[in-house]
Amino acid sequence: MKRAPARGWPSTIIGIVLLALMLFPVYWMVNASLQPAGNTLQGGWFPFHPDLSGYATALRDQGRNLVTSLVVALGSVVLSLAIAAPAAYALAQFPIRGTNLVVFGILMTQMVPSIVVANALYSAYNDLGLLNSYLGLILADSTAGVPFAIIILRSFMQGIPREIIDAARVDGAGRLRVFRSVVLPVSRNALITAAIFTFLFAWSDFLFALTLTTTETVRPITLGIYQYIGAHTNQWNATMATAVLASAPAAALLIVAQRYVTAGATSGAVK
């Protein structure tokens, strides 16, 4: 987009300073994670002698929780996309009566606090034996991913030219076949964006982990961190190392899939 006049490096320098201020907490988290054990008062503003003992402790205590988070987040991606992709296609391309009602319902889900869902699910899960289960968390965590994925995918699929779909239908392909071999491949980028965000939503979940698990068997990393600080530990380096590990997916996805993340950040709301 060429609109504003190009400015030179002074703006870049201002930008870097602003970013450094905004991202200082992230730097501080990494710095604290590399300090030796104990209360890090003696730790400096820069980890001159990086000490990995915090990471050793974190992996020992929280390694299993990291795997749990990964399982739950990946499960939520699969479930959310499996539910959202066909629905988004129907809402985008079929002249179904009731489309507006469903879309309205999806917008309304944004108003529902997670605590309302947790409140009701706790007793339901208690009856169904879904407390402390991967499936229970995957289902609950997808409450953030499903509406978001439907909104993003629908706004993309509305732009798919009818001719492509009609041509496939004329060739005798059934509705499912068109969806699988025409619509999904064309929507690849939107699917990646939706997958990234459903992953991050589930990975970041804290409330469902807090309310729908009671034992250590299925414990996401976010809850692991919370219990670290609850224990009034003076192992701040291990706590911060865990925080760094829990931030890794978000940071990695931002770097590797910058285009998709930026697309998701802007299209999720105003469409």
Next chain:
Amino acid sequence: MSKAVTRARCGERLAQWMFLVPAVAYLLLFFGYPIVKNVVMSFQQYTTTTFYTGAAPFVGLQNYSKILSSDLFTKALLTTVLFTAGSIVGQFVLGLAFALFFQRRFPLGGVLRSLLLLPWLLPLVVSGTTWKWMLDTDTGVLNDALRGLHVVQSGIPWLTGTSQALVSVILINIWVGIPFNTAILYGGLQDIPPHLYEAAKLDGAGPVTSFRYVTWPLLRPVAGVVLVLGVVYTVKVLDIILVVTGGGPANATETLATQSYELSFQQFQFGRGAAMSNILIAISLAFAFVYLRANRRARNV
């Protein structure tokens, strides 16, 4: 119309609906059911005993009257209003400032703009934990720096002082929310036709005048959506407050959302927790109405 055609039509419609069935079922089970269940629960005495005996007697409006008559409710409502207003104003103003800054074209602008998304992408528990550590009265880096610069003699109790704690969680929440506001507002700025700026320039408008007469009027629909979405999301903020202060000190950072959580999952008064979260939904619904109107306006631009 022959029967065969009608049947084909029906089959067609059924096939189309099949694509929607899983999503509708999911939304009904995981949003519809909880909302209904919460309304019912809020009129019941629903406690831990319920889980053993299955008994949840209806108590009419008792849960609501208990909540509304407690001193804590008034305090939590006021805190919710302050927390939301403070967060929204801060996020919006700073988010807009960032968006305007990134509208300039300069080397590395795009990279810096996407790096700014990081605070928004991190798990809130991580952000909360990090800030808790930075704002610690004795060992936190902020007081460390302030002491080093001789701004203060002894550390400010950012999270343990009753008057400071709310300001601290608002500032943290602003930090979390800036990237989202910047991303959406930047998108809105990109949609303003450049020739309008050129025309304003020809008329001798400076940056302030052109912001006032070109940028702001055209950005207003998007700004409305961002503000209302911001309110809807901020009213229900839970993670940050639970992690950073746990609602303390002396209930200084208790909001309706944290209250609802504590009633249900710490005092096991599920009926009262449900009543509290229904009040929260009612507040969100009022804003939802505004949001949908703003959304309709934004679409017509």
